[in-house]
Amino acid sequence: MTPFGAPPKTYAYPGAASIGQAVLDRCTILKQPFVPTPWAVNGHAQSALGVLRTLTAKGSYTRQLVMADDGGTLALDWWAGADRPGYAAPDTPVAFFIHGINGGSHEGYIKWACIAAAARGWRAVVLNLRGCNGLDVSSPRGYNALQTHDVHVALSSVSRRFPAAPLFAVGYSLGSVLLAKFVAEADSGLHGPSPAVEGAARAAAEGKAGSKAHGGGGGGSAWGRLSGSGLVAVALVSAPVCLHCTNARLAAPSPDLLYNLAVAYKLREYVREHLTSLAAHGVELDPGALAAVGWTVGAFDDAITLKQLGYSDGEDYYRHACTTNYLPHIRTPTLLLVAQDDPFLGYLPAAEVCANPFLALAVARRGGHLGFLSGAWPLGVSYADAAVDDWLASALDLAAEPGARGASWEARAAALGWEPPPGESHTVGALTGARCNCLERTRPDVVAARAAAAAAPSAGGGRGAPAAAEDLRRWRLEDVLRRPPPPGTQRSVARWLALLGRGGKDAGAGAVAADGEAARVAVPSVTLEVPSPTLDRRPNSRL
Structure with missing residues (x-):
């Protein structure tokens, strides 16, 4: 157990090929003691007090609306005008944040994360998921823990807008579940190359890859070559890596209920x-x-x-969404930051982290869920904010080492002697069929009952209800992740445009937002401008 007031206990792949350990070695915050606020020394107090951080975070966003392939509406909220070209140099790092369940950019932990990133001179942008924080649900699906194509669409928009910038991504709670799944899929080639990866490949082919420490030239950034996701580094904060275990813990008779x-x-x-x-x-x-x-x-x-x-x-559903399915397939430096007293922490993935050289796990004794509050005045930048930014900056420094630029993270690990474990399948097929073994660990009786039911012939002599349900599940998964939009997409797009009350013009999918008073809305073959000076789309919006 981590001693009170000590630095978080860290886990990483052993050996010289550990990219995660190499980044940890460059970090300073994670080596410093985390001393919780004296009057918030348990997980419940940390979790509850963390909610109040929204009252002290001052600032505003500019909203950019983006449409997913099936007509779903997403929002990118840019902190303090970070979407403007004049905000910073084109190669300034961009920190991309994903909120937790039913959250949004108005949450205190998100606002303070943006403040901390901006203090480093970075751009900060928040992905608001479908139907959250004032967004309409403009397709048959709301958000869920599996819909990683939305992350791909949003990151692609950011990358097109700032093609020379290194990209970071940080997920919180359910957002970390979604982000981990996306990174594993993207690093495996499931989502296709991101604009950052395409730009880097194009620049390399033209012999114009940038030589500056923070960016590239000639139409693409060298940072895009680091990973299939196009991200330099990732952080997962308060990640419930096993949804089944988390749900079982929260359902038990205890205060966690x-x-x-x-x-x-x-x-x-x-x-x-x-x-x-x-x-x-x-x-x-x-x-x-x-x-x-x-x-x-x-x-x-x-x-x-x-x-x-x-x-x-x-x-x-929980087994398919379980982050432990996807940790072995991540090839981007990824930090998991959790607290031992987090009521949502049902499983600690130390074994999975130590088996992958691209991962690192930091476990604090205190911190609760999305808390990590320290100091006499805890309603400001948290220990997690500082530690995450330190991790991201350290990964960027490692990527920029002389002689290392241009090589992917995976190639660097391989050059240091790393080889994937025998029998590991780092493929799209392995991901789409992924199932964690959490149910086998915790409920062998349920597993045995299901096996017996699956073996029994169906009444009609057909494939049976379980097989039919599996076919439907797989079809819907592939529909979201890989296939073209279904036939109803045009109707959804038309309804979405009607809700905005604007006409559109053909401007191409790669157009970027205009500077000034309007936010750009990107949809397939359609680009719109809608006024969004305050983002107060509902009376109690706290954007």
Whole structure:
């Protein structure tokens, strides 16, 4: 156990080929003691007090709306005018943040993360997921832990806008689950090359790769060659790496059950807010039935989430979303920062981290969920903010070492003697069929019952309901991740444009936002400008 007031205990791949350890060696914050605020010394106090940080974070955003391939609407909120070309040099690093469940850029932990990044001179931008923080649900799907194509679309927009900039990505809570899955998929080639990767390849082919310490020239940044995701480094804060284990912990009779009820309440409010929009896209939900179910996260997923994603039950959904599936496939330096007293921490992935040279795990004794508050006045920059930025900056410094630029992280590890474990399949197929073994670890009785049910012949002599449900689940997964938009996409796009009340013009998918009073909205073959000076789209918006 980590002693009180000591630095977080760190884990990394042993040996000279460990990229994660090489980055840790350059960090200073993670080597310093984390002393929690004296009057917030347990996980519950840290978690609750962290919510109040939104009251002390001062600043504003400029919103950029982006449409996903299926018509879903996302928002990129740029902190303090960071979207303007004149904000900083074109090769200034960009920190990209993803919020937690039902959150958004208005959350205190997100605002202070932006403040900390801006203090380093970086650009900061926040991805608001579908239906969150004032966004409409403009497609049949809301957000979930599997919809990584949304991350790809958002990061592609950022990369096109600042092609010479090194990109960082940070996920919080559920956002870390989504980000870890995306990075593993992108590093495996599932999402195709990002604009950063394409630009780097184009620049290398033309012999014009930049030579500056923080950027490139000739149409692409050398940073894009570091990984398939186009990211220089990643951080996952308060990551519930095993959703099944987290759900089981929160469902047990204990004070942690209160967190379960609170999150489920927010999920029900999300659905109530978007009932009309969902109904317009053929998703019929009974408001009365909604009030009678979903008092816990598991019950909500069984009643609502599974209908949208085509899973046979919640356990299958959790197993597919489990971050432990994807940690072995990450090839980008990634830090997992967690606290031992986090009520959402159901499983500590030390073994998975120590088996991958691109990962590092830092475990603090205190910190709660999205807390990590220290000092007599804890409502400012947190230990996590400082530690994450230190990790990102250290990875950037390592990437810029003389003689190392131009080589991918994977090539660097291989040059130092690393080889993937025998039998490991770092492929798209391995990812789309990924299943964690958390259910086998915790509920062997459920596994045995399912095996017996799957072996029993169906009444009609066909493939049976479990097989049919699996087919539907796989089709919907591939539809989101790889296939072209379904036939209804044009209708969704037209409805989305009508909601904005604007006409469009053909400007190409690569157009960037205009400077000044308008935010750019990018959709396939359509570019719009909509006024967004304050972003106050609803009365209680705290953007």
